[in-house]
Amino acid sequence: xxxxxxxxxxxxxxxxxxxxxxxxxxxxxxxxxxxxxxxxxxxxxxxxxxxxxxxxxxxxxxxxxxxxxxxxxxxxxxxxxxxxxxxxxxxxxxxxxxxxxxxxxxxxxxxxxxxxxxxxxxxxxxxxxxxxxxxxxxxxxxxxxxxxxxxxxxxxxxxxxxxxxxxxxxxxxxxxxxxxxxxxxxxxxxxxxxxxxxxxxxxxxxxxxxxxxxxxxxxxxxxxxxxxxxxxxxxxxxxxxxxxxxxxxxxxxxxxxxxxxxxxxxxxxxxxxxxxxxxxxxxxxxxxxxxxxxxxxxxxxxxxxxxxxxxxxxxxxxxxxxxxxxxxxxxxxxxxxxxxxxxxxxxxxxxxxxxxxxxxxxxxxxx
Ligand SMILES: [Fe+2]
Numbered sequence: 031x032x033x034x035x036x037x038x039x040x041x042x043x044x045x046x047x048x049x050x051x052x053x054x055x056x057x058x059x060x061x062x063x064x065x066x067x068x069x070x071x072x073x074x075x076x077x078x079x080x081x082x083x084x085x086x087x088x089x090x091x092x093x094x095x096x097x098x099x100x101x102x103x104x105x106x107x108x109x110x111x112x113x114x115x116x117x118x119x120x121x122x123x124x125x126x127x128x129x130x131x132x133x134x135x136x137x138x139x140x141x142x143x144x145x146x147x148x149x150x151x152x153x154x155x156x157x158x159x160x161x162x163x164x165x166x167x168x169x170x171x172x173x174x175x176x177x178x179x180x181x182x183x184x185x186x187x188x189x190x191x192x193x194x195x196x197x198x199x200x201x202x203x204x205x206x207x208x209x210x211x212x213x214x215x216x217x218x219x220x221x222x223x224x225x226x227x228x229x230x231x232x233x234x235x236x237x238x239x240x241x242x243x244x245x246x247x248x249x250x251x252x253x254x255x256x257x258x259x260x261x262x263x264x265x266x267x268x269x270x271x272x273x274x275x276x277x278x279x280x281x282x283x284x285x286x287x288x289x290x291x292x293x294x295x296x297x298x299x300x301x302x303x304x305x306x307x308x309x310x311x312x313x314x315x316x317x318x319x320x321x322x323x324x325x326x327x328x329x330x331x332x333x334x335x336x337x338x339x340x341x342x343x344x345x346x347x348x349x350x351x352x353x354x355x356x357x358x359x360x361x362x363x364x365x366x367x368x369x370x371x372x373x374x375x376x377x378x379x380x381x382x383x384x385x386x387x388x389x390x391x392x393x394x395x396x397x
Pocket of ligand 1 (some may be wrong): 320
């Protein structure tokens with residue numbers, strides 16, 4: 031059973047991340063309609079406003095009650111969020127309340143232990159309101175998706191994007207529902223489920239980026255394509271690891287390394303789009319949005335990494351890795367933030383650092 035403090039912290043962290051994501055989904059939907067569907071754009075805008083109101087309530091409750099780790103992860107706001115919002119308002123004319131972002135950027139972590147009973151009741155009410163409102167958003171997404179798939183509706187959002195954002199909304203509602211029942215959401219079993227979920231999300235982000243880049247952006251197109259394939263493979267690996275803790279450890283480590291890379295790619299992409307250096311039809315806020323999701327997943331992975339049996343919690347006990355086609359020790363070392371020399375030092379079977387073969391299992395020292 032969750033303590034009151036843990037319930038408050040977990041709920042508020044979930045809101046700061048997901049309510050912002052949800053209100054942006056409503057904005058992306060709104061921006062994707064043609065003039066014919068003004069009514070749908072208005073519906074999306076109304077949902078966006080209601081979600082913004084709930085987010086503002088969560089921000090008002092969150093000061094001092096969420097963890098420092100969470101605030102520093104860049105999943106609630108990044109250094110680009112405000113600029114991305116301003117640029118998106120400029121491009122689309124869709125209003126965004128940027129005061130919420132400013133308030134969120136100045137939140138502080140830990141400390142507040144006052145009024146726990148009163149705040150718990152407020153958070154419980156907020157969770158209920160969010161479950162109701164996000165359920166409405168899910169229904170809206172479902173009807174849009176159905177109409178698009180049967181060619182009754184055209185929008186500039188891909189059907190896969192609508193399916194993708196509906197999955198995220200369902201995860202949010204599921205997690206809130208569990209919290210309302212007093213269930214701890216961060217267990218080892220949930221960790222693998224989250225890895226299956228978020229690896230797929232990361233793969234689809236890469237696919238969306240690929241599909242929204244200008245056709246002349248060859249290099250970025252190739253990089254996105256590689257990420258899409260890599261995270262698709264990681265999704266399969268995570269599915270195969272169900273009921274197999276050693277395999278899970280491997281998946282967590284590989285997901286962690288890949289997510290660091292895609293996070294950096296998204297960060298550069300967001301900067302590139304804000305500075306008008308990338309040709310695309312990616313809204314600046316969409317770029318920042320997928321960056322925040324990578325930051326969120328990265329924080330979860332770091333937490334899961336410490337939960338895996340055999341880990342000493344410091345993440346410095348090393349891990350095993352199965353060499354893939356196209357790998358070199360140099361590439362693997364880069365991916366795991368280490369050096370070729372350090373890998374060779376803990377793998378006596380490697381006699382020549384230029385010779386490794388796909389399928390070979392090697393040990394990776396962490397740091
Ligand atoms: Fe997403």
